[in-house]
Amino acid sequence: MIDPEIGFTSDVIRDPNRFVGRTDLIRSCMNALNSPLGLIAVYGKRGVGKSSLLRQIQQMALGDYTLARQAGLDHEIPKNTRKYLTVYYACDSMISDGATLLTRMCNDQNEEDGLLRLVPNDGKELTEFTRSQEVHGGADLKVVSWGTKGVESSKYARVVSGDIVQTFRNFTSAIVTHQVKKLMGRDALLVLLDEFDVIPNKNGLGSLIKSLSTADLKFGISGIGHDLHDLIQDHASVERLLEQGAIHVKPMAEFETQGILNRAEQLFKGHLTFVPAVKKEIARISEGYPYFTQLLGKECVLKVNNKRTTEVSEVIFQEVLDDIKTGKSFPTLERTYQRAIGNSTDRQILLHLLAEQPEENTIFNEDVGRVFLKKVRKEAEDLSIQYVDQILPRLLNGAFGPTLVRVPERPGIYEFVNPVFRLYVRLRHF
Ligand SMILES: Nc1ncnc2c1ncn2[C@@H]1O[C@H](COP(=O)(O)OP(=O)(O)O)[C@@H](O)[C@H]1O
Ligand SMILES: [Mg+2]
Missing domain, CATH: 1.10.10 (Arc Repressor Mutant, subunit A)
Known part of the structure; x- marks a missing residue:
């Protein structure tokens, strides 16, 4: 039995070894990360690969440029890349506005991605960890123990009651001084905000981000949108910050979606193969949406397991399509x-x-x-x-x-x- 998850996933791609294609976008991300000022804004349609790209930005921010090297961009990687500590937060529609967003971040207890984890505090124990299996995978910090004081944000230094913007500034400047510079010897803190589009009231969010961005604190936001305006309504206020950082994720080229199948074959280490005609057909049907390619790939593995073979032939793929036709394959x-x-x-x-x-x-x-x-x-x-x-x-x-x-x-x-x-x-x- 072959486990489909070895080669295919409908989850966000964190591991650079599973991330296929997107050379131009990787280049843009690399440039945006290495400019001291500026906001990164990733936008595009649903299922096109925004969150996965954001996770790769996080990886490069930590100093792991495996992906850029694999994409053939070796000679374009700056000698001294800017290195960050990172925070990653996925928004939801209960976050009504900028203030709520900052409050949420100041209270997020995620041990590997949260902001609170990095705020210096007596008794809290942090340890280095890497987000990839690579040898040079850049280290980030995670919480091993929150200490005896617990995790209430009020226990942390310099909470200004009634002023969340100032509290956030205090938190991030403490992080920059103590963790980013002193402890880890990095250049800046990178705050990544995914699903930014779901925040209903985006009034003033652009100017808020602008006022918080410094050479020590960079933001990266990502969400569904045709253009930047969908993501940041007052985008005029961040126009100059976005000179390098506007990253439009479009559907993949057909050779890239085929590349997902090639990569899967490598990950399956020869235990599963697709005949070329099927690869072509899956890429055609997917129309550049990697999510659909991953779903179809998984279905092929299940079918192959069923038939006790290791090759996805045209006949087998036809059966996969027949199941989809009748509504049996993708319940959601x-x-x-x-x-x-x-x-x-x-x-x-x-x-x-x-x-x-x-x-x-x-x-x-x-x-x-x-x-x-x-x-x-x-x-x-x-x-x-x-x-x-x-x-x-x-x-x-x-x-x-x-x-x-x-x-x-x-x-x-x-x-x-x-x-x-x-x-x-x-x-x-x-
Ligand atoms: N570069 C890529 N290579 C391979 N698969 C990808 C890539 N980008 C996205 N995917 C796949 O596509 C699907 C959607 O990706 P995701 O990043 O969640 O998109 P979005 O955030 O735009 O909705 C996931 O199944 C993911 O595994
Ligand atoms: Mg997403």
């Missing part, structure tokens, strides 16, 4: 599918028509991934679906997904909220 995507169509065959057909609308090379670059209702109406009529306007709203309703969002600036144009779901609908049968 299937639930989304059922919730979207809600017992209406007409809506099901409409959803498929929308998902299958071929991508066009429109003059407007940003139209990629968008669907046009007008074009679907005609086809729907041919299939005698009459009430398009009555069956469409459920697809736009947040209570059932939403599956689609309206593109505000132009009427009749919609976009799939989750591009991977669109890929799934294409494989699903109706």
Whole structure:
């Protein structure tokens, strides 16, 4: 039996050895990390690989440039790379605004990623650890014991009650003085904030980050968005900070998604192989979304285990596709599918028509991934679906997904909220 997780994962990629492709993005991240000032902002669609890239930024910040070397960027790595201690925090929609965000960070007890872990405090014990298996994997600090005083942030030095911004400044400057410089001899502290897009009230967040950023404290944020404006509403205030740090994660090139399968074969150490035609087909179906490639890869391993073979042939892959067609393979995507169509065959057909609308090379670059209702109406009529306007709203309703969002600036144009779901609908049968 082959364990699919050896070669494939639907989780964020932390290990540089599992991270495929993205040479240009790695270069940009490397440059952004090595400039003393500036904010890093990673943005792109859901499932495209933002969080994984952010974890690789963290790795390089610690001084581990394995990934850059593997990507052939050896000669571009600065001689004296800037080295950081790092904090990583994933936001959620309960964080209403900047103040809440800072409060959360000042109270986060995560032992390997939290801010509080680094605040100097009598009795707290820290130890060095590396986030990768590499020999040169840069060391970070983690908490072994919080000490006898417990972990309440009020027990830590210089909490200014009622002023979270000042408290945060005090915390980070204590970290910079004692841990970053004195203990570890590093250049600065890097605070990475993932899922930044889910914070509902982003008013003033840009200028807050700007006011906190110094040569000793750098921020990196990441989240879903077409452009920087989606991520930081007052982005004008951080424009200059972003000169090097705006990093748009686009869908992968086909050779990169094929690369995920090649990498998996290496990780399986020859116990599993794909015939070339299947690799090509998986890359084509994935349309640059590594998440879908990983999911399909996993399904192939399960099927191969079932058939007691070690090669994913075209015949085997066809069986994988047949299972997906009937909704058996990906329970989460299937639930989304059922919730979207809600017992209406007409809506099901409409959803498929929308998902299958071929991508066009429109003059407007940003139209990629968008669907046009007008074009679907005609086809729907041919299939005698009459009430398009009555069956469409459920697809736009947040209570059932939403599956689609309206593109505000132009009427009749919609976009799939989750591009991977669109890929799934294409494989699903109706
Ligand atoms: N460079 C990469 N190489 C291989 N797999 C990747 C890469 N980037 C992302 N993935 C895979 O794609 C999926 C989505 O990645 P993630 O970083 O969580 O995306 P996002 O944060 O944009 O939603 C995960 O299954 C991850 O394993
Ligand atoms: Mg993510």
